[in-house]
Amino acid sequence: MRQAGRYLPEYRRVRARAGSFLDLCYTPELAVEVTLQPIRRYAFDAAILFSDILVVPDALGVPVSFIEGRGPVLEPVRRSEDIERLQPARLAEHLDPVYRTVAMLADALPEPVALIGFAGAPWTLAAYVVEGESTRDFAMTRRMARTEPDLFARLIDLLSDATIAHLSAQIEAGAQAVQLFDSWAGILPETEFERWCVLPLKTIARTLHERHPEVPVIVFPRGAGFGYRRFADERSIAALGLDPTVPLEDARRMLGHRCLQGNLDPVALLAGGQAMFDEIDRIVRTLSGTPFVFNLGHGVMPETDPDHVAALVERVREPAASRTRDG
Amino acid sequence: MRQAGRYLPEYRRVRARAGSFLDLCYTPELAVEVTLQPIRRYAFDAAILFSDILVVPDALGVPVSFIEGRGPVLEPVRRSEDIERLQPARLAEHLDPVYRTVAMLADALPEPVALIGFAGAPWTLAAYVVEGESTRDFAMTRRMARTEPDLFARLIDLLSDATIAHLSAQIEAGAQAVQLFDSWAGILPETEFERWCVLPLKTIARTLHERHPEVPVIVFPRGAGFGYRRFADERSIAALGLDPTVPLEDARRMLGHRCLQGNLDPVALLAGGQAMFDEIDRIVRTLSGTPFVFNLGHGVMPETDPDHVAALVERVREPAASRTRDG
Numbered sequence: 208m209r210q211a212g213r214y215l216p217e218y219r220r221v222r223a224r225a226g227s228f229l230d231l232c233y234t235p236e237l238a239v240e241v242t243l244q245p246i247r248r249y250a251f252d253a254a255i256l257f258s259d260i261l262v263v264p265d266a267l268g269v270p271v272s273f274i275e276g277r278g279p280v281l282e283p284v285r286r287s288e289d290i291e292r293l294q295p296a297r298l299a300e301h302l303d304p305v306y307r308t309v310a311m312l313a314d315a316l317p318e319p320v321a322l323i324g325f326a327g328a329p330w331t332l333a334a335y336v337v338e339g340e341s342t343r344d345f346a347m348t349r350r351m352a353r354t355e356p357d358l359f360a361r362l363i364d365l366l367s368d369a370t371i372a373h374l375s376a377q378i379e380a381g382a383q384a385v386q387l388f389d390s391w392a393g394i395l396p397e398t399e400f401e402r403w404c405v406l407p408l409k410t411i412a413r414t415l416h417e418r419h420p421e422v423p424v425i426v427f428p429r430g431a432g433f434g435y436r437r438f439a440d441e442r443s444i445a446a447l448g449l450d451p452t453v454p455l456e457d458a459r460r461m462l463g464h465r466c467l468q469g470n471l472d473p474v475a476l477l478a479g480g481q482a483m484f485d486e487i488d489r490i491v492r493t494l495s496g497t498p499f500v501f502n503l504g505h506g507v508m509p510e511t512d513p514d515h516v517a518a519l520v521e522r523v524r525e526p527a528a529s530r531t532r533d534g
Numbered sequence: 535m536r537q538a539g540r541y542l543p544e545y546r547r548v549r550a551r552a553g554s555f556l557d558l559c560y561t562p563e564l565a566v567e568v569t570l571q572p573i574r575r576y577a578f579d580a581a582i583l584f585s586d587i588l589v590v591p592d593a594l595g596v597p598v599s600f601i602e603g604r605g606p607v608l609e610p611v612r613r614s615e616d617i618e619r620l621q622p623a624r625l626a627e628h629l630d631p632v633y634r635t636v637a638m639l640a641d642a643l644p645e646p647v648a649l650i651g652f653a654g655a656p657w658t659l660a661a662y663v664v665e666g667e668s669t670r671d672f673a674m675t676r677r678m679a680r681t682e683p684d685l686f687a688r689l690i691d692l693l694s695d696a697t698i699a700h701l702s703a704q705i706e707a708g709a710q711a712v713q714l715f716d717s718w719a720g721i722l723p724e725t726e727f728e729r730w731c732v733l734p735l736k737t738i739a740r741t742l743h744e745r746h747p748e749v750p751v752i753v754f755p756r757g758a759g760f761g762y763r764r765f766a767d768e769r770s771i772a773a774l775g776l777d778p779t780v781p782l783e784d785a786r787r788m789l790g791h792r793c794l795q796g797n798l799d800p801v802a803l804l805a806g807g808q809a810m811f812d813e814i815d816r817i818v819r820t821l822s823g824t825p826f827v828f829n830l831g832h833g834v835m836p837e838t839d840p841d842h843v844a845a846l847v848e849r850v851r852e853p854a855a856s857r858t859r860d861g
Contacts, residue, residue, distance in 0.1 A: 341670055342670075343605075343668055343669075343670055346801075346835065349799075349801045350801055350804060350805075350835075350837075352801075353799075353801045353802060353804070353805040353809065354801075354804070354805045393720070393757070393779065394779075395779065396778035396779055396799040396801070396802075396831070397778060397779060397780065397781045397782070398799070398813060398816070399799075400779075430720070430757075432759035432760065432779060432780075433759060433760070433779075433780070433781050433784050434779075434781075451723035451724060452720065452721075452722065452723055452724060452727075452759060452760075452761075453724065453759075453760070454724045454760050454761075455724065457760050472676075472680075472723040472725070472726075474673075474676045474677055474679075474680045474681075474723070475680060475723075477677060477680070477681070478677075478680040478681045482680065486725060489725070504723070508673065508677075510677075
């Protein structure tokens with residue numbers, strides 16, 4: 208929610224000056240500018256790096272392009288030869304502009320504003336590189352995971368290592384917290400969830416926690432449902448992001464001893480008004496008493512009125528006592 | 535899982551003779567033939583009508599076509615005028631070929647084989663008619679439900695009434711059980727789940743149960759996760775279908791007193807072999823002792839080897855005692 212995006216006119220102006228979407232991610236001056244936009248407009252307590260989870264496959268040598276109205280399109284990685292062709296050695300140099308962006312932001316951000324770096328989780332990155340685009344049910348990826356588990360594990364391991372390298376470099380450049388987005392965790396069947404979602408996320412979190420114990424690692428396994436429970440006692444994970452489908456009472460019960468983050472429905476933000484205030488109040492009320500970061504349960508929708516975000520921020524910051532049903 | 539589909543060569547031969555996919559659904563001789571194919575091949579204990587959930591919008595006057603490689607495409611219903619243009623009075627006549635198919639099947643099926651009719655749930659039908667196609671996140675539908683709840687409720691109510699009429703007519707023609715598919719239940723946020731998924735399904739189930747108390751109503755709210763709990767004590771629902779993401783231990787805990795149906799991952803069926811047997815055994819073992827119908831957690835994937843289905847049926851029918859790890 209703290210990331211700039213198409214809902215902001217100032218973002219759209221900068222976006223129009225960059226060539227492609229990835230050019231924007233790889234041009235430090237522009238990426239810094241758009242990262243700072245929501246901070247200037249809303250005085251957020253934290254800035255999240257402007258980037259994309261697909262810079263990692265792009266850096267590994269999988270050509271990625273973003274096509275208006277269709278989303279990302281990638282050269283699919285499906286066979287053993289495709290995996291062998293990936294170039295982990297290229298990562299640091301290819302993503303150097305991202306790390307320069309992080310360093311410039313660490314200098315530019317006013318004091319109490321924290322800088323959050325991020326990356327995609329291996330399962331979600333694998334889903335994109337295997338399908339070659341965002342499909343409805345990622346059937347090809349789920350099929351490869353079941354029918355060629357050793358081959359798929361090689362892809363997941365390679366993406367895990369790349370993700371560790373990418374997040375470590377962001378931390379070394381000045382990121383004060385990092386978040387892992389497993390956007391497609393929710394499509395994994397019960398018996399595949401541990402191997403392809405939980406284990407890679409824990410491996411990454413543990414490695415980062417060992418290297419940088421002072422940097423909180425936030426994990427967002429979107430749509431995990433009952434699977435959230437499997438992260439309940441992992442101490443290398445500092446906070447868990449909740450999506451809007453998780454009932455908050457269940458989240459409290461399963462994870463009330465952990466720091467939670469979420470989970471306003473972006474559609475409630477789009478709608479605005481009293482319905483939005485009611486949802487905000489319910490979240491704050493239910494999760495007050497647990498360590499908690501107010502956030503959306505998914506990204507801001509492009510059609511969202513920027514004034515709704517301002518109203519949200521004001522509402523969340525109101526002392527609980529003055530928060531009444533009539534807003 | 536008991537429905538014919540592209541994985542069967544005999545289905546593909548009949549499909550090639552019909553013009554469009556909907557022509558196949560609306561030609562009783564052909565629809566009867568493909569409904570019977572899996573019964574002949576596998577001696578299933580039940581036949582599910584060959585049809586599609588989108589025959590209901592089609593009957594209401596929303597033009598539907600099925601485009602190879604893209605899925606269903608519909609004339610979108612988004613404004614008040616679009617809803618007013620829907621023609622519930624057309625339903626019975628337009629869907630008469632479906633009811634003739636049911637009647638012919640009721641005559642044709644050998645004695646112990648039950649005939650199951652079905653329909654889409656209002657939320658899922660609304661998702662298709664609002665978007666006009668199957669999108670990744672049905673954002674337009676979720677937006678309409680939040681920002682124009684009264685208008686959206688009119689659409690849901692109209693679809694609920696049409697679904698009741700459609701299922702009643704199937705029962706009157708000879709269906710011995712009916713199933714409601716809420717394929718997109720899983721995208722509803724916590725606070726919207728009750729209104730758009732649970733209430734319409736309960737309304738339909740109660741009405742059908744009053745009219746036809748002898749006919750079991752099966753409800754499949756795919757991806758409902760924690761939301762399955764909300765159906766736990768609804769007596770008008772005879773059985774609940776589980777998708778492959780629900781941990782079976784949670785299903786037992788929440789719903790162990792109800793008849794459950796599911797939940798083999800269709801990708802495990804596609805993969806076949808020992809991994810498939812292990813999954814089958816786990817499901818049978820965990821749910822034995824509760825009333826239970828073995829089924830897939832979603833449809834058979836088109837690339838599935840028909841021999842895998844035969845191996846599945848044999849495995850499920852094996853007495854538990856002879857089911858060993860080495861298959």
